[in-house]
Amino acid sequence: MIKHQRDFWSGIMFAVVGLGFVVFAREYDMGTAQRMGPAFFPTVLGGLLALLGLVVAFKGWFKRAVDGTDGTVGSFDWRAVGFVLGAVIVYALLLKPMGLVVAMVVLIAIASLGSHEFRWIEIVALSAVMGLIVWAVFIYGLKLTIPVWPAFLVN
Amino acid sequence: MELLNNLALGFATALSLQNLMYAFFGVLIGTLIGVLPGIGPVATLAMLLPTTYALEPTSALIMLAGIYYGAQYGGSTTAILVNLPGESSSVVTCLDGYQMARRGRAGAALGLAAIGSFIAGSFATVLVAAFAPPLTELAFKFGPAEYFSLMVLGLIGAVVLASGSLIKAIGMILLGLLLGLVGTDVNSGVARFSFDIPELADGLGFVAVAMGVFGFAEIIANLAQRGHREVFTSKVGPLLPTGKDMKQAAPAIARGTLLGSILGILPGGGALLASFASYTLEKKIAGAKADPPFGQGNLRGVAGPESANNAGAQTSFIPMLTLGIPPNAVMALMIGAMTIHNIQPGPQVMTSNPSLFWGLIASMWIGNLMLVILNLPLIGLWIQLLKVPYRWLYPAILTFCCIGVYSINNNVFDIYITAGFGMLGYVFYKLKCEPAPLILGFILGPMMEENLRRAMLLSRGDPTTFFTRPLSLTLLLIAAVLLLIVLAPSIQRKRGEAFQEAD
Numbered sequence: 001m002i003k004h005q006r007d008f009w010s011g012i013m014f015a016v017v018g019l020g021f022v023v024f025a026r027e028y029d030m031g032t033a034q035r036m037g038p039a040f041f042p043t044v045l046g047g048l049l050a051l052l053g054l055v056v057a058f059k060g061w062f063k064r065a066v067d068g069t070d071g072t073v074g075s076f077d078w079r080a081v082g083f084v085l086g087a088v089i090v091y092a093l094l095l096k097p098m099g100l101v102v103a104m105v106v107l108i109a110i111a112s113l114g115s116h117e118f119r120w121i122e123i124v125a126l127s128a129v130m131g132l133i134v135w136a137v138f139i140y141g142l143k144l145t146i147p148v149w150p151a152f153l154v155n
Numbered sequence: 156m157e158l159l160n161n162l163a164l165g166f167a168t169a170l171s172l173q174n175l176m177y178a179f180f181g182v183l184i185g186t187l188i189g190v191l192p193g194i195g196p197v198a199t200l201a202m203l204l205p206t207t208y209a210l211e212p213t214s215a216l217i218m219l220a221g222i223y224y225g226a227q228y229g230g231s232t233t234a235i236l237v238n239l240p241g242e243s244s245s246v247v248t249c250l251d252g253y254q255m256a257r258r259g260r261a262g263a264a265l266g267l268a269a270i271g272s273f274i275a276g277s278f279a280t281v282l283v284a285a286f287a288p289p290l291t292e293l294a295f296k297f298g299p300a301e302y303f304s305l306m307v308l309g310l311i312g313a314v315v316l317a318s319g320s321l322i323k324a325i326g327m328i329l330l331g332l333l334l335g336l337v338g339t340d341v342n343s344g345v346a347r348f349s350f351d352i353p354e355l356a357d358g359l360g361f362v363a364v365a366m367g368v369f370g371f372a373e374i375i376a377n378l379a380q381r382g383h384r385e386v387f388t389s390k391v392g393p394l395l396p397t398g399k400d401m402k403q404a405a406p407a408i409a410r411g412t413l414l415g416s417i418l419g420i421l422p423g424g425g426a427l428l429a430s431f432a433s434y435t436l437e438k439k440i441a442g443a444k445a446d447p448p449f450g451q452g453n454l455r456g457v458a459g460p461e462s463a464n465n466a467g468a469q470t471s472f473i474p475m476l477t478l479g480i481p482p483n484a485v486m487a488l489m490i491g492a493m494t495i496h497n498i499q500p501g502p503q504v505m506t507s508n509p510s511l512f513w514g515l516i517a518s519m520w521i522g523n524l525m526l527v528i529l530n531l532p533l534i535g536l537w538i539q540l541l542k543v544p545y546r547w548l549y550p551a552i553l554t555f556c557c558i559g560v561y562s563i564n565n566n567v568f569d570i571y572i573t574a575g576f577g578m579l580g581y582v583f584y585k586l587k588c589e590p591a592p593l594i595l596g597f598i599l600g601p602m603m604e605e606n607l608r609r610a611m612l613l614s615r616g617d618p619t620t621f622f623t624r625p626l627s628l629t630l631l632l633i634a635a636v637l638l639l640i641v642l643a644p645s646i647q648r649k650r651g652e653a654f655q656e657a658d
Contacts, residue, residue, distance in 0.1 A: 007320070010586045014326040021333050021348070028345055034616030038340040038347055041604040042333060049329040056322055073585050077379030081581060084375050084553065085574045091557050092570035100558075107557065108550040114378055115546040126547055130554055142209055144562045 004060040004071035011057025018049030083114025099149040100139075101131060161513050162284055168514030169521055174217050177210065178518050181218035182525045185225020190537045191548055192233050192377075196226040197594070198370040200488045201362045202555050204495075205562040212496035213511045217518040219492055220472075223485055224522050227468055228272060228530060231461055232537050235264045245464070247434040251449060251456030263396045264457050265534060267404050269527050270396070271462035275412040276523030279469035282416050283476075284516050287505065290477040294502035297478070299609035300620050304630040306603045309474075309482060311634040312421050313592045315641045324592050327583075331593035334359060335600020342608060354568040361491050363569045364597055365484060366556050367576025368583065368590045374549045375581045400454060407437050407459035415466030420473050421482065427591075429467030430460035469519055476512065477502055480602070484591060487598040 002008045021042050031037025065071035087110035094103040105127045112118040112126070138144045147154075168174060184206075188199045203222055207215035227245075234245040235252035248268070255264040297305070314324045337348045338358025349355035396404065414436060415429035437459040438449045449456050472489075474482045479501030481487035490500045498508060505512045530537075560569045583590050614620035621627050 006586050007323070010323055010326065010588055013582075013586070014330065017330060017333070024348055028340075028347060029343065032616060033611060033618070036608045036611060038343045038345045041607065042336050042347065045329055045333050045336075049326060049333065052322065052326050052329065056320075056326060059322075076581070076585065077375070080375045080378035081578065084371065084378065084549075085577055087550075088371070088553060088557060088570060088574045088577070092561075092567045092574070095561065095567055095570075104554055107554055111550040111553050112546065115549075117544075117546055122547065123550075126550060130551055134554065134558065137206070138558055138562070142206055144205065144208075144558075145565060146558065146562065 002061055003063055004065045005073050006065070006071050007060030007063075008057050009060070009073060011053045011055070011060055014053025014056060015050045016053070018046045018051075018053055021046030022050065080114050084111055087111035087114070096147060097151055099147045099151070099154075100134070101148060102150060104130065104134065157288075158284060161288075161509070162517060164510060165284075165513030165515075165517030168213060168510045169217065169517040174214055174514065174518065175521070177214045177218040178221045178522050179525055179529075181221020182225040182522055182529060185222035185227075186229040186232075186526070186530065186533075186537070187225075187540065189226030189229025190232050190540050191229075191552070192237060192541075192545075194226075194373070194552065195230065195369060196223050197365055197484045197488065198373070198556075199226040200485060201366045201370070202552075202559045204362060204488065204492060205559045207492065208495065208562070212493070212498055212508075213514050215492060215496060216489070216511065216515050217522075219489060220515060220518060221522045221525070223489075224276070224465070224468065224519075224526055227464065228269075228526050229537070231268045231272075231464075232265060232530070232534070233541065235261055235268065235457070236538065237541055245430070247430050247460045248457060250434070251451070251453050254447075254450065254452035255454065255457065258452050260452070262393050262534075263400055263454065266393075266396045266531065267400065267454055267458045268461040269530055270401075271404065271408040271411065271458045272465040273523050273527045274408055275415060275462035275466035276469055276526075277520055278412050279416050279419070279466040280516060280520040280523070282470055283473055283519065284513075286420075286473055287477055287512075287516070290473060291502045291505050294478045296626065298624070299606040299613065300624050300627045301630065302478075302480070303603060303606040303610055304621055304627040304634070305478065305480060306599050306606070308630045308634040308637075309480065310592075310596065310599065311637050312482075313595045315637055320587075321641060323588050327588055327590070327593040328596040331596025331598075332600040332603065333596075334364070334593075335597040336604065341601075341605065354566065358601075359572060359597075360560070360563060360569050361487065361598065362563055363560050363572040364576050365488070365594055366560055367573040367578075368580035368593065370552070370556055371573065371577025372580025372584055372590075374552065375577065376584050377545065378549070396454075404454050404458035407433075407455035408462045410436060410440075411459035411462030412466045415463030416470045418463070419467030419470030419482075427464070427467075427483075430464035433459040433463035465523070472515075472519070475500065476504065476515075479504075481595070481598055484594040484598075487594065490598070 025039040025042040025046060028039035029037030030039045030043065087107045090110060091103045091107040094106060108127045108130060109123050112123045138146065139148060169178070184203060185199060188194055188202070189196065200219060200222055207218050210218065230245040231248050231252070234248040235256050238249050238253035252264045252268070255261065310328050313328060314321060337355060339346045339356050346356040411433040414433050418429045418432055434456060437455045441449065441453065441455060447453055471482045471486055474480050475486040475489055479490065481490050493500045498504060498511070556573070557570055560573050561567065563569060580590060610620055611618065621631060
């Protein structure tokens with residue numbers, strides 16, 4: 001039984017990532033001590049991280065948490081993750097073809113659904129207010145070069 | 156009096172109508188966003204970085220510095236009124252500040268925080284002005300070996316002040332260093348760890364990583380918590396502390412200022428360490444006869460850490476301005492901003508860009524003054540802002556983040572990277588791995604490798620070069636001592652206690 005799950009999994013994460021860097025660095029040249037190649041630094045750091053990860057995982061396996069918690073990771077709130085990151089990814093997908101206005105409204109709508117207390121009327125109002133602020137600050141004020149309207153309408 | 160001449164030049168620059176305006180904007184927007192719970196200075200700066208692209212370099216840096224103090228100060232306001240730290244360095248302000256608010260003394264707590272911050276900020280500004288030139292001199296003596304050792308010291312410093320497990324903090328640093336290496340290797344031209352994705356050949360963007368790990372992850376965590384917020388808005392009480400309050404708080408402000416100034420200069424230091432250390436010190440000095448006890452609304456528990464974190468925030472500019480090395484994530488962003496404006500950070504900035512260098516320093520004091528003037532009367536506005544429900548705030552924050560990340564390179568790919576690091580940040584949050592050391596490692600990774608390679612080339616492959624050069628040896632010794640001190644069992648227990656109180 002794992003005594004301290006958070007530490008155990010942190011250790012596994014470090015070990016896997018560290019090892020990954022070591023493995024992928026093998027494609028590059030190690031060089032010499034005087035002329036270090038591109039593989040040298042990542043290999044050393046990755047090796048250190050992998051070792052350290054094993055130590056952390058080992059400690060997590062045998063030692064209880066000392067901070068008064070039971071050391072469990074706790075459940076992931078996939079709903080929050082999905083709506084927040086999903087909204088961002090959809091925004092990124094829509095930005096070039098559909099422009100800022102459409103992308104932003106969709107972003108706000110999807111992200112708002114992640115909250116447990118959203119109301120449609122609020123999403124509409126928020127989109128309108130944000131649209132004005134964003135236009136005033138970024139487009140009119142700072143003149144950032146962001147496509148504002150859908151590409152097929154502009155051309 | 157060279158110092159006076161320099162400061163005169165600085166004030167002449169900072170007091171131009173245009174720069175005053177940008178300093179004011181910076182402080183105002185910084186406070187506005189800093190007040191929102193869950194957005195610290197790093198996320199605020201990352202979000203607002205694009206707003207300064209169009210400005211000339213001096214104005215841009217002045218505005219960014221203003222945003223930084225503003226965000227810092229806004230964080231304290233939130234800590235006192237809502238018991239939610241706006242950012243990590245105001246965690247300790249929650250302890251006594253919120254208790255003061257519950258006793259109907261929110262106004263006094265806010266006033267003390269403002270006055271303490273101003274005093275500390277003024278002192279630290281003078282310190283920066285006085286110490287920057289000699290340190291710049293020293294920096295010119297630094298070779299690659301010294302730079303490498305200095306960064307080792309900085310990273311060890313970052314480990315010491317990470318609040319959780321020491322060994323996990325080291326892991327996060329290594330992870331950050333490795334992530335920083337993604338992209339084209341400057342010496343060989345090999346695109347490392349890019350997996351044939353052209354955008355990755357330029358490396359991971361700092362703003363994307365910082366915004367994902369700090370901003371997005373925080374939003375997800377907040378949504379997952381569904382916590383209940385209690386805002387003390389009805390009775391803030393008089394803002395000006397009474398004479399008795401001031402008399403009681405004055406020594407704490409003085410101690411906090413000194414402590415914060417020193418800790419801010421340390422690599423890896425800055426506002427966070429300063430406020431924790433000051434709180435621990437005040438509690439120790441007051442002992443058992445503190446009235447009211449610490450944690451129940453003692454005003455020294457607000458005045459000390461608030462002065463310390465502002466002093467630390469200010470003096471952390473010293474290593475950034477003189478050596479070009481960021482002591483913390485905020486300064487890393489400032490360096491990023493300088494590079495965007497084609498200013499190579501390092502000791503040469505003072506001579507090649509004196510008006511920028513001294514103007515920035517002078518603007519620190521002006522910014523602090525504006526904070527006091529701005530915040531005391533505007534407190535009502537911040538309270539209104541705190542009443543805005545979170546379900547309206549986070550979509551707006553996400554929107555600003557997405558626009559900000561995109562506009563750095565006009566590239567959608569950076570938004571995907573940010574989303575990826577948001578996920579990673581949430582995993583870190585769940586595993587209680589602190590993200591701050593990761594960010595520092597991320598910035599220092601390429602610099603460290605570059606200097607390591609140069610040092611080894613100069614020494615013809617002899618690694619003892621780091622120990623035979625006196626400056627380098629000194630830096631490494633300090634790092635070793637720091638590490639030994641933290642690893643000592645008695646200190647480790649104390650460190651645990653100090654951070655535990657803040658939880």
